[in-house]
Amino acid sequence: MNIYPRILVIFGSTRQGRRGEVVAKWLMDRLAMRTDATFELVDLRDVSLPFFDSPTSPVHGHIAPEAEQWAAQVDRADGFIFVTPEYNHGYSAVLKNAIDHLYAQWAHKPAAIVSYGGFAAGYRAAEQLRQVLIELKMVPIREQVGISLVPNWIPSVSDAPDSPSGAFLDRSFNGMMTELLWWVTALIPARERDRLSQD
Ligand SMILES: Cc1cc2nc3c(=O)[nH]c(=O)nc-3n(C[C@H](O)[C@H](O)[C@H](O)COP(=O)(O)O)c2cc1C
Numbered sequence: 001m002n003i004y005p006r007i008l009v010i011f012g013s014t015r016q017g018r019r020g021e022v023v024a025k026w027l028m029d030r031l032a033m034r035t036d037a038t039f040e041l042v043d044l045r046d047v048s049l050p051f052f053d054s055p056t057s058p059v060h061g062h063i064a065p066e067a068e069q070w071a072a073q074v075d076r077a078d079g080f081i082f083v084t085p086e087y088n089h090g091y092s093a094v095l096k097n098a099i100d101h102l103y104a105q106w107a108h109k110p111a112a113i114v115s116y117g118g119f120a121a122g123y124r125a126a127e128q129l130r131q132v133l134i135e136l137k138m139v140p141i142r143e144q145v146g147i148s149l150v151p152n153w154i155p156s157v158s159d160a161p162d163s164p165s166g167a168f169l170d171r172s173f174n175g176m177m178t179e180l181l182w183w184v185t186a187l188i189p190a191r192e193r194d195r196l197s198q199d
Helices: 021-031 065-076 093-100 123-135 164-198
Strands: 006-011 038-043 079-085 110-117 145-148
Touching: 006 021, 006 065, 021 038, 021 079, 021 110, 021 145, 079 123, 079 164, 093 123, 110 123, 110 164, 145 164
Parallel strands: 006 038, 006 079, 079 110, 110 145
Antiparallel strands: none
């Protein structure tokens, strides 16, 4: 049984000139300092998936041939951190497409959200994403990080750690990771039990 959790960080903007790279980098820099799990960044630009058009839903176990590599990558993970922009109060279409291609590979795994955007720091996109994750039998973590990209607006990735907003960001990140790892650790043996009972 794998007791060293593998967390996939899924970066959900593929837009030309995307600004979310600064958020993904901020997150990966912080995760690099942790020793309680491995953290792998997946840029959806590198996951070349067509628009989902399968005749049957992946809930029935069918995965499109073009999504098989993506399925294997998600299947190996014990938990996820979605890094999502906010577009028109929702999360990105490219992220929804990547989610919809799979089903069982997501199930019974926890997922945290780092959202970013304008004044609302992507919180509206995060709320939408939570609803969808539940349908895929994931466990969305309540604690989250929300980052604003509006200059001089807070919290921002450029906030000094000793400023009030920098400290708030720190607390958000630490709270999110504590909860994520709690669920990751709780669910690894539960999924293993399921796997053994199916053998
Ligand atoms: C199509 C589109 C819709 C947007 N809608 C919102 C929105 O509803 N709320 C918000 O805070 N920012 C919104 N923005 C601003 C984005 O948060 C900002 O452009 C951000 O940089 C997007 O992330 P990205 O650059 O990594 O793709 C929108 C941007 C685009 C391109």
